[in-house]
Amino acid sequence: MTASLASPAVSGGAKTRINDFSIQVATVNGSGSQTANTVLLRAIFQMGVFVSGKNLFPSNIAGLPTWFTIRASAQGYVARKAANEMLILMNPETAKDDIVKADAGALVIYDEPLQLDKLRPDLAYFPVPFQKLVTASCPEPKLHKLVKNMIYVGVAARILGVDMVEVKKAIAKQLKGKAKAVELNQNAAVAGYDWAMENLPDQDHIRVVRDSKTQGLIIVDGNEACALGALFAGVTVVGWYPITPASSLVETFIEYAEEYRKDPQTGKSTVAIVQMEDELASAGVVLAAGWAGARSMTSTAGPGISLMSEFIGLGYYTECPGVFFNVQRTGPSTGLPTRTQQSDIEMCAKASHGDTLHINLYPGNMEECFQFSYDAFDLAERFQTPIFVVTDLDLGMQNWASRPFAYPDKPHDRGKVLDQKQLAEIQDWGRYKDVDGDGLCYRSLPGTPGGKGAYFTRGSGHNAYALYSEKPEDYVAVVDRLRKKYETAKSYVPKPVFRPLGSDRGMLAFGSSDPAVLEAQDLLAEQGLKTDYLRLRALPFTAEVDAFVKGMKVVYVVEQNRDGQMANLLREFYPEHATKFKNVLHYDGLALDAQTIVDQITAFEQK
Amino acid sequence: MSTATPSAPTNKLGMTKQDYVGSKSTLCAGCGHDSITGQIINAAFEMSIEGHRVAKYSGIGCSSKTPAYFLNQGWGFNGVHGRMPALATGASLANRTLVNIGISGDGDSMSIGTGQFVHAIRRNIPMIYIIEDNGVYGLTKGQFSATADKGSHLKNGAVNELPPIDPCTLAIELGCGFVARSFSGNPKQLNAILKAAFAYEGTAIIDVISPCVTFNNHDASTRSYKHVKDHDFPLHDLGFIQYSEVEDVEIPAGETEIVTFPDGSKVAIKAIHEGYDPTDRYIATKAIHESMQKGEFLTGLLYIHAKHAPLPELLNLVDEPLATLPQSAVKPGPEVLAAIMETLT
Structure with missing residues (x-):
């Protein structure tokens, strides 16, 4: 179903996905594609649509393949989505492989000379003569390589229904202060848009429609x-x-x-x-x-x-x-x-x-x-x-x-530091004396005048007065107090975030896994499996983690490593609940996606 | 402030020498390091260094134990092996008013810590950097270090086949503005060098040959007391004149060269070794290499370049210690965050 000038509109035959799709752009690194991709992402964002971007780049300066994924989600899901509804293929090295891996029905924008349209019948092809367009729109040949990518931004904007006003604004923002670069890139994007308008058919697979979800947000x-x-x-x-x-x-x-x-x-x-x-x-x-x-x-x-x-x-x-x-x-x-x-x-x-x-x-x-x-x-x-x-x-x-960051009004906490006056008043100061019973001692800073407070810091054994000691009781007292500090920290570190759906099946995750886990929680609930989700935000584990672990029959620990490292820590700190923790793992280097979690938890539940 | 008897001499701060001592040394009796400790105490006393401004750093080894034995009024930090310079770098940036003294050994600085030695010099960290150099690992009971001379013997008869690394020529090569070598058995010279080092603003490298009486003081050693005494060639008679004393001191004319520090202090250098110019790094390097060929130790102020901006100056830091800047100086207001958020929309 190659789309050509003469062909009618490309129809997916299913409901149009409005503000709900993923685009993958394949380019060569060092070609300025990061700028183009960010512009496309920003333009969609400026249309009021929730959007996230993942740059999959090589450890290299220039010349190796790189992929950028943009996900738009009306529901606000921002995790990576494994399936892509649109591909933009600019890299001859990877184009064929990218086609082989494409999801059925995907729209494929590609550089015309690559002649990809014969490879699979189940994709919708949009060939674009990039070199011709860049030659016409950019007077300086040495800049062609950098500006070429901006043409696909214009083409994609046309196909998706992104307003060119937003594309131009995004370019101006991205290349702030570089007037010539802004002009060149805007011209390239417009050239792509205009050409696509005249030469490419309409499609009804995916669409960007103005919304207000990103009002007041930052990127x-x-x-x-x-x-x-x-x-x-x-x-x-x-x-x-x-x-x-x-x-x-x-x-x-x-x-x-x-x-x-x-x-x-x-x-x-x-x-x-x-x-x-x-x-x-x-x-x-x-x-x-x-x-x-x-x-x-x-x-x-x-x-x-x-x-x-x-x-x-x-x-x-x-x-x-x-x-x-x-x-x-x-x-x-x-x-x-x-x-x-x-x-x-x-x-x-x-x-x-x-x-x-x-x-x-x-x-x-x-x-x-x-x-x-x-x-x-x-x-x-x-x-x-x-x-x-x-x-x-x-x-x-x-x-x-x-959301924009809230100003941190809380004054800086400089901890237990004694100044000259306080040192003068204390009779028996010891650098490592636990005066308050919380394991946290009072320290002095080098340079404090008054003749009191100097001490000797050493990585070897020491006692409460910072004096060298190899005595067993001195050693044990110090390391036990350090452990007490860890206990004290439980009431200082950020508490976990709890999203219960009224279940005895728990999901526990942390860090960048959050968007995928939130989406997975919804997907599982749609399948009839309710879970309670606890997002851990710190070590040591706090009282809220204790209660969660105790309350659940099963805790699926979702993390992005091979060995279930957080689950290992949980088993160590909650030995009596060790068998509750099930490893849900993802570790191929790509960002976590919801389906991976859903599949693994579903498999556990079916056992 | 002074705790000693009224009869004890005091310095300009009214302190006695007793105010500059530390804990009792636990090193072997006769260790060269203890003589160095003694001269640090003397020099700090004579220079009227404010004890509370002193920060002492060390790595691991016998030498690195010594900061506990002097200047108890200062703060000490005995860190990890070979990484004393990083400690001095961090603390000297946190508080640029500190007087920094780093003590290291030939094992600590010329093997595991060579990289840190090199980069501390390159950054010109404001510190006195003393290498207590005995050519041997004492604390682990007598292995060769990287400053051991080729052909020198261990107590057990093992012969060193590798060439030594010389911290002084290395330091000169790296652009260090204050490079000295001394001998723990020459207190007068070491005292003058230390006082000049206290007045110097950047990294002052002092390699002090300091025989290890337990593991490297035998007849076949090139770091024994006897061998070093016999091969010590002082370059010059050194006199150090602190800035505040300049008015009262008559500087002898003639062969004496005067180097003036930015604070007005002066070093008077009266040459013994003919043709040696400590302000010319090429001449200095050549002379040191020639003497090493002959198995001699040239000692004295090997190279001096009086003005050489230390790191806090290079970074254009505020004059007051960063550590104690008030919140108002380091936490931008809500309007700044609002403006930044605006650029991210």
Whole structure:
């Protein structure tokens, strides 16, 4: 059913999917396709339609295949959807394979010379002479490669019914401040649109219709949201080392700091940002800065946490604050650096040798990326310990629609720090004395005058007065108090989010899995299986998690790793309920989709 | 403030030397490191360093234990092996008013920590960086370190076949503005170097040959007291004149070279070794290499470049410590968040 100029409208024969479809764009990386894809996503968003984008890109600068998926959902589902209703095939390398894998009935926009229309009879083809169009619309040959992609945006806008006003606006937004680039790209998009208007038939498979679902929403990625959280948390020392997918967190922070973290009188900086020689040094900078009283952070991914682990143990045992962002990617080893996973859960829970237990935060959306990043600095100083903010590539680097972030009115909590006056009044101060019974001790900062408060921090055995000790009772007292801190943290970390449907079948998930789990919960309910969903937002497990685990007959633990790492932690902390936890796993590097969850839970239920 | 008897001499802060000591050393009797500790105490006392401003850092090894033995009024941080410089980097950025003293060893700095040594120098972290260099791993009972000379012997007879890494020429190569070598058996020279290092703004590398009396003081060692004494070639007589004393001190004319620090302090260098110019890194490097060929230790201020912006200055940080900036200085207001949200719609 090739669509040609002469053919009648392409009809799917079924109900038109209005604002409810997925588009997959296949391009070559380094060709400017990211800009084109973001413009298409934004244009649909500006039409008032809920939309999400997933960039599936290679670990490469230019020349390898990349795919971008855009999902529009009238119901507000934003997880990846495995089936695509439209394909835009610009990459000759992958086009044939993409056709073979296409879902029946899909609309296929492709570069005419690829001649894909004979490969399968069950797809609707829209060949476009991209080279001809780009030559006509762009006077500069060297820019053809970059502008070519904007033509498919215009073609897709025409086929989907996206208003060109929104496309032009999205281009202007995306290329802000570059007037020439804006003009060239708008011309290319219009050329694509006009050509499609004249040469391509109508179709009634999928359609974008103006709505008001995105009124007042923002589009942001998690790394930017985390960077903003750190900005408002008043971070003062950043030690980092580049790594995918975590680099853009610090890089975005640097841009904001340039603007918002200069002393208005002197123009001097109120934050020190240093790209270190490696992750080990970054961790040392973070902990020593925290020790000296700064709010400090680093941003890394799994390989970085592996390298930092020695220092993280030092921070845990000597009680130095610091915020460690882990934007997880697919491991082990180098793994798939540009693909997503939740496979550092157990590592971040217990990073370093010896008995260690860390506070972890698991934001599940953009507002939480912002808020938890802000809170992490309070927790680090209150608990005087490394705090992990655990996100992943899906949260960190993909575009998400979100409500605008609420201003964090809560003042910074600088924790138990004694100043000169307080130190002078205390008779018997000990750096590691548990005065309040919550495991949290009072510290002093280097440079405090008055002759009191100096102490010696050591990663070797120490007693309550920070003196070297190998005495068994001193050692046990310190590590038991550290465990007490972990208990105290239960009343400080974010509580889980509960979405009950009145069932004794539980689903437990965290982080970027949330959209897919919410959708799966609805799909399962439609099939007659009600579940109660608990979204975990932190370690340690809080009282709400206790109650949930106790109350359910079965808990499906949905996570994006091979070994069921969170389920393992749950079995460890709830041994009496260990048999309740069932692993629902997804770990191929792609973002989680609802159907995967539905299929696995259905299979469990049928056993 | 002073706790000593009224008769004890005091410095400009009214402190006695007793105010600069630390806990009792647990190192072997006669360890060169204890002599270095003694000179740090002397230099800090004589320079009237404010104890509460001192932050001491170390890695792992015998040398790294020593920050507990001096300046108890300062804060100490004994971290992980080879990574002392990262601690000094973080803390010096958090509070640029601290006086930073890093103590490391040849094992700590020239093997596991070489990368950190290199990059601390490259960034010019404001710190005195002392390598207590005995050519051997003492705490693990006598293995070779990377500064051990080729052909030198362990106590058990094992011979080192690998060439040594020299921290001083490496530091000069990396652009360090203050590079010195001394010997724990030469307290007068070490004292002058340490005082100059206290006045220096950036990374001051001091490699102190410090014999290990237990594992590397035998006849076949090139790091024994006897061997180093016999092969120590001081470059010059050093005098350090603190800024506040400059007015009162008459600087001898003639062969004495004066290097003035940005704070006005001066180092008077009276040459012993002919043709050595510590302000010329090429001449300095050549002379050090030549002396090493002969198996000598050139000691003294090997290279000095008085003005070299340290990291906090390079980053254009505010003058006050970042650590204690008030919330109003570091948390933008609601209007900023609103403006940012507007750009994301």
